[in-house]
Amino acid sequence: MAFNVKALPKKNYIMPGNAACPGCPENIGLKFVSMALGEKATLVVPAGCTSVIQGLWPRQGTSMPVLNIVFAAAASAASGLSRALRIRGKDDIVVVWAGDGGTADIGLQALSGAAERGEDFIYICVDNEAYMNTGIQRSSLTPHGAWTTTTHRGNPGRKKPLPQIVAAHRVPYVATASIGYPWDFISKLKKAASIKGFKYIHLHAPCPVGWRFDPGLTVKIAQLAVETGAWILYEYENGKLRLNPPSNKLVDPSKRKPLEEYIKLQGRFRHLTDKDLEELKKEIEENWREITAILRAQGDL
Amino acid sequence: MRRLGSRKQRKSRLRGEMVLAGSSPSRKDVLVVEPGDHFYPLSVAAPGSMGRTGSWRTQRPVVNAEKCIGCYMCWLYCPDNTIIMREKAGPRGQDVASIDYEYCKGCGICANVCPVNAIEMVDESKFISQS
Ligand SMILES: Cc1ncc(C[n+]2csc(CCOP(=O)(O)OP(=O)(O)O)c2C)c(N)n1
Ligand code: SF4
Ligand code: SF4
Ligand code: SF4
Numbered sequence: 001m002a003f004n005v006k007a008l009p010k011k012n013y014i015m016p017g018n019a020a021c022p023g024c025p026e027n028i029g030l031k032f033v034s035m036a037l038g039e040k041a042t043l044v045v046p047a048g049c050t051s052v053i054q055g056l057w058p059r060q061g062t063s064m065p066v067l068n069i070v071f072a073a074a075a076s077a078a079s080g081l082s083r084a085l086r087i088r089g090k091d092d093i094v095v096v097w098a099g100d101g102g103t104a105d106i107g108l109q110a111l112s113g114a115a116e117r118g119e120d121f122i123y124i125c126v127d128n129e130a131y132m133n134t135g136i137q138r139s140s141l142t143p144h145g146a147w148t149t150t151t152h153r154g155n156p157g158r159k160k161p162l163p164q165i166v167a168a169h170r171v172p173y174v175a176t177a178s179i180g181y182p183w184d185f186i187s188k189l190k191k192a193a194s195i196k197g198f199k200y201i202h203l204h205a206p207c208p209v210g211w212r213f214d215p216g217l218t219v220k221i222a223q224l225a226v227e228t229g230a231w232i233l234y235e236y237e238n239g240k241l242r243l244n245p246p247s248n249k250l251v252d253p254s255k256r257k258p259l260e261e262y263i264k265l266q267g268r269f270r271h272l273t274d275k276d277l278e279e280l281k282k283e284i285e286e287n288w289r290e291i292t293a294i295l296r297a298q299g300d301l
Numbered sequence: 302m303r304r305l306g307s308r309k310q311r312k313s314r315l316r317g318e319m320v321l322a323g324s325s326p327s328r329k330d331v332l333v334v335e336p337g338d339h340f341y342p343l344s345v346a347a348p349g350s351m352g353r354t355g356s357w358r359t360q361r362p363v364v365n366a367e368k369c370i371g372c373y374m375c376w377l378y379c380p381d382n383t384i385i386m387r388e389k390a391g392p393r394g395q396d397v398a399s400i401d402y403e404y405c406k407g408c409g410i411c412a413n414v415c416p417v418n419a420i421e422m423v424d425e426s427k428f429i430s431q432s
Contacts, residue, residue, distance in 0.1 A: 005373045012382045016404035017349035020380060022357060023408035027380035056350045063346030182377060208408075216409025216422070219378050 003183035008035050018061025020053045023215025025205035025222070027053060028179045029126050030062060033095060035182075036189035040093045043067070044081065046074040046107060048099035049133045050126070074098050075110035079119040086120065093193050094121035100141035101131040104162050115169040115198045122192045122199045125162065128207035136210040143230075144283055145276040147268040148210070154276060158283055163202045164290070167236045171198040175235035178204040180222030184233055184244055191237075204231045212267025221265055229256040230284055232291060241294045251292055251301070259284065348404060354381070358407030360422040364398050368419035371396030375411035375420060384411060 013034030020027040026049050033041060043066045045051055054062045069077045074096045082094040098107055103125035111123060130148045131137040138148040140160040147154055167174040173195050177185040185203065192199035206222050208215040225231035226247060233247040243251065250256050259281055263269045272280075295301040344350075369391055375398050376384040383405040384398050391397035398411070398420070412420040 005377050008377070013346075014380075014382050015346055015348045015350060016381050016383045016401055017351055017354045018381070019351040022380075022406035023410055024380050028378060031380070031382065055344055057344045059347040059350035060344035061346075061350045214409065216413045218380070218408070219410055219414055 008186075009038060011038070013038075013063045015059070015061050015063065018053050019056055020049070020061070021209050021215070023208045023218045024049070024053070025128060025179045025207055025218050026050050026126055028218065029124075029185075029203050029205055030054075030064075030097070032179070032182050032185050033097070033124070033189060034062070034064060036186040037093055037095065037193060040091070040193070041095050042081065042085075042092050044069055044074055044078040044094060044096045044121075046071045046096075046098050046102040047133065048102050048126075049128075050097055050099075052133065071102050071106040073110060074102060074107050075114035075119070075123060078121045078123070079114050079117065082119060082121045096121065096123040098123070098125055099132070099139075100125060100127040100129055101137075101139040103127075104140045104160050111166070111200075112169065115166060115171050115200070118171070118197045120196055120198070122189070122201065123166075124201045124203055126203050126205050128205045128210060129159075130207075130210045132207050132210045144280050145269060145272050147212075147271065154271060161287070161290075163200070163234075166200045166202075167239075169198075170239060171200060172196075172238055173199040173236065174202075175200070176202045176204070176231070176233055178222045178226055178231060178233065179206075180204075180219050180226065181233065188235060191235075210268070212270075213265050217265060221262065224257065224262040224265070226250075227257045228259045228262045229253070229288060230259060230262055232287060234291065240298065241291070242300075243291070243295070251288070251295075253285075253288075353403055354406050355401075355403045358402075358405060359425055360407045360409060361402070361425050361428060362400055362405065362407065362409065362411050362420045363423050364400060365419045365421065366391050366397050368417055369395065369397045370417055370419070371398075372416060374414045374416060378410050378414045380408065380410065381406055 014027055014031045041064050043064050045066055046069050051068060054066050078094045078096045085092050127141050129142050131139055136148050137150045138155055142148055142155045144158040145154040163174055163176050173192050175188045177188055188201055204225055206218055208218055229250050233244040235242055292301055376386050383401040385401055386396050387399050388396050409422050412422050
């Protein structure tokens with residue numbers, strides 16, 4: 001691995017003693033954003049856990065500048081902010097940091113509009129697969145079968161293929177990432193920062209509170225999601241799809257760890273019947289089929 | 302309008318300056334900007350926005366400096382930036398992890414990502430003195 005952890009910036013942008021729960025994936029993700037972009041990043045944060053993490057007056061939990069904004073307006077506010085900065089000749093990087101609810105449900109039209117207009121900022125969806133800040137309600141990014149406080153018998157729906165939906169806007173850069181693979185996430189952030197126009201990164205972020213697992217396992221579960229093939233690391237650069245390690249090796253299903261290893265650590269899947277599990281496996285298979293079909297069409301497989 | 306700070310501070314606020322308000326030591330870090338009659342409380346980045354979160358801990362990560370190989374993995378993943386790497390401070394001259402117990406929330410991520418099991422999670426009750 002060409003990743004040198006000791007070469008990462010040592011400056012802390014995430015303040016110890018902020019409001020995040022123990023083992024919080026959003027804190028981990030924000031830390032990597034600050035490592036990749038440092039002083040250059042200005043965050044736009046709609047309601048969600050990070051609203052609380054970054055700002056409890058009189059002390060701020062992160063040292064990146066933040067514009068707090070209503071749910072439906074994150075991408076619109078970022079558009080204005082980025083345009084104003086460019087007019088003033090500043091090259092600061094505007095970064096929307098929004099939850100899965102804030103992105104896939106409430107903020108989707110603003111996101112789509114900004115993508116279509118080609119606004120110059122990075123949109124990060126930090127996907128903990130439910131509305132966590134208000135107590136674990138289902139969102140359209142909650143996976144099939146998962147317990148939430150609004151799906152007591154397990155989510156009957158299935159996860160919206162959001163990165164694909166954004167990629168269909170033909171923006172210059174769309175990527176998936178995971179808090180369990182910082183080298184991948186950081187390099188994607190740096191790449192996104194170097195591209196002009198609309199960039200979207202979908203960050204998988206397992207939440208110990210909402211997914212019902214031991215807070216010490218946040219990173220391990222994030223890695224298992226990728227190793228079992230449940231979460232796929234890829235990027236679209238100017239419309240061309242590429243799988244990133246370790247997902248590139250997992251095109252072959254026999255290389256993947258059994259899905260059960262990922263599922264069994266999470267309380268939200270405790271009630272799963274064999275039928276639910278089959279449903280979930282089928283969904284994952286479908287995701288891989290879609291990806292491999294695109295790679296084949298590109299002549300890359 | 303709420304009155305914050307000393308008379309001198311209030312005067313400078315009327316001129317629209319940035320002042321440090323608050324008389325109690327715990328409020329020293331409150332910044333207030335006041336153009337005209339309004340005041341805007343601003344937050345400043347500082348540790349402990351949620352207080353001394355070390356008190357949340359039920360398990361305490363304890364680093365074994367002998368075992369630690371200074372790989373920085375715990376430092377990389379600690380959500381709360383409470384791992385402090387001490388350069389060349391290990392028994393073999395290696396960099397070594399140490400922990401800011403004032404704010405460490407005891408999540409256990411560091412212990413789980415350590416490749417050589419140099420961090421052990423110990424029940425907090427073991428550290429309560431019997432006196
Ligand atoms: C228009 C509006 N509806 C509801 C809320 C209440 N609310 C605040 S945070 C939140 C949950 C956000 O969930 P998500 O976007 O997934 O982010 P997370 O908390 O998981 O980081 C909700 C529903 C609000 N602030 N504004
Ligand atoms: S609920 Fe989850 S995402 Fe929100 S602060 Fe707690 S651990 Fe972080
Ligand atoms: S227990 Fe959690 S908060 Fe404490 S040092 Fe380890 S990773 Fe950081
Ligand atoms: S992960 Fe383990 S070996 Fe590496 S620096 Fe931390 S304590 Fe030392």
